[in-house]
Amino acid sequence: MEVTCSKSDIKERLYQQFARIGKCLSSDKRLEIMDILSNGPKSVDSLATQTGMSVANVSRHLQILLEAKLVKFHKKGTFVIYNISDSSVTQFLSSLWNICEDRLADIKLIKDELEVQYEGVRNMSKNDLMLKMKQDSLVLIDLRPVEEYETSHIPGAISVPLEQLEVFLQTLNKDVELAAYCRGPFCSIASQAVNYIQEQGFRAYRIEEGVHEWNAYGSPVSAKATI
Known part of the structure; x- marks a missing residue:
């Protein structure tokens, strides 16, 4: 039987797919959008207001999140309503916050600043x-x-x-x-x-x-x- 691809090729393509999610999360603004959506559905206008971004910028970030299947949307009248894709993404975000707090000293400093304030x-x-x-x-x-x-x-x-x-x-x-x-x-x-x-x-x-x-x-x- 002829082997069409090597094990190393399969592994390389596999990690390239994993990296799609990593690249998607490399933007602080996309993380903010996901955090907001994890609390409930939002329109693009609402996300723009809450993040301080333009509607155009929010839409671009949402498109990237959609391509990675981290968010989903439905139409409500003339509005497009976005939501986190499912509970596994919310759980992943919670794990990410916990890891960051555990490994990054700057996060504790920021929390300390809030307590002082x-x-x-x-x-x-x-x-x-x-x-x-x-x-x-x-x-x-x-x-x-x-x-x-x-x-x-x-x-x-x-x-x-x-x-x-x-x-x-x-x-x-x-x-x-x-x-x-x-x-x-x-x-x-x-x-x-x-x-x-x-x-x-x-x-x-x-x-x-x-x-x-x-x-x-x-x-x-x-x-x-x-x-």
Whole structure:
């Protein structure tokens, strides 16, 4: 039987395919887009607003991600809505963040800068949060956009996007204890929000874990089906 290709040729072509994903992830902006999409579907316009890029640039990055099958899209009326392709990509991103935090000292320095900026902000552990929610002694708020909350959220949390926080606090008595979370340990919005809540005279805590971390610990999340 005639052999048409060598084992080394097969291996070379195999690693070339693996490298397609590596090249796709070599852009910080594409990583940011994937991180945002891992929290819920977004239109190109929404991604442009959240990343500070032009619609044209976002579209180019999305095309590269599509070719690598890391994202998918569907049409909703006249809008094109993008989403992460499946849960395995989200899990891969979480693993990537963990490896980077473990191996790159600069990431710890950046997190330390955030803590210094909001040094009065107190964190609450997952176990303490679960206990207080079981006792119904704390209000947990999800600071992400409403569509992300509707896609998936920590059970018992209520949706209070950051831009609605001021009005929401006006409906509460000052003896209410609050905790807030956003998109996980690298998101500064939770620290910013808790700092503001404390300045308004409330007791408040930052929850470092986001929905993905919560799910990774084996705790269920509330979600509705998405396309």
